[in-house]
Amino acid sequence: xxxxxxxxxxxxxxxxxxxxxxxxxxxxxxxxxxxxxxxxxxxxxxxxxxxxxxxxxxxxxxxxxxxxxxxxxxxxxxxxxxxxxxxxxxxxxxxx
Numbered sequence: 253x254x255x256x257x258x259x260x261x262x263x264x265x266x267x268x269x270x271x272x273x274x275x276x277x278x279x280x281x282x283x284x285x286x287x288x289x290x291x292x293x294x295x296x297x298x299x300x301x302x303x304x305x306x307x308x309x310x311x312x313x314x315x316x317x318x319x320x321x322x323x324x325x326x327x328x329x330x331x332x333x334x335x336x337x338x339x340x341x342x343x344x345x346x347x348x
Contacts, residue, residue, distance in 0.1 A: 254280050255316040255326055257334075257342050258289035261309045262297035270304045271297070274334040276316065276342055278326050286310050292331045314343050 255278040263270050273293045277285040290310055293299060300309045316326065324342065326332055334342060 254318060255321050255328075256282055256285040256289075257313045257316060257339055258286055259311045259313055260289050260293035261300035261304060261307055262293055263300050263304075264297040270300050270307070271336050272307065273297070273336055274313075274339045274342075276324065276326050276330075276332040276334055276339070278316075278321060278328045278330040278332075282312050282315075286312060288331045292333060296333075313339075316342070 255276060258275045258277055259272045260275065261270050261272050273296060275289040275292055277288050279285040279288060290299065302309060316324075320342075321327075
């Protein structure tokens, strides 16, 4: 069962700019994965109500293949927070 890397835009109180939080989500359905990531992000900070500076509030960045999920230890149905830094080690290499 493949999963997704999802970005969710938040507006933490006291911060001047919105912040994206990244999640690895072990759900094959993209819509379900996006909602699970939104739920996880809402537990950390208020969600953005719309696009900010051209960034959509929720975006599926890339699918995760079964092999990648096994390698990273992501279980089916798991939502793993990846933080606010670009999750380059979870994303496929450019052109590959």
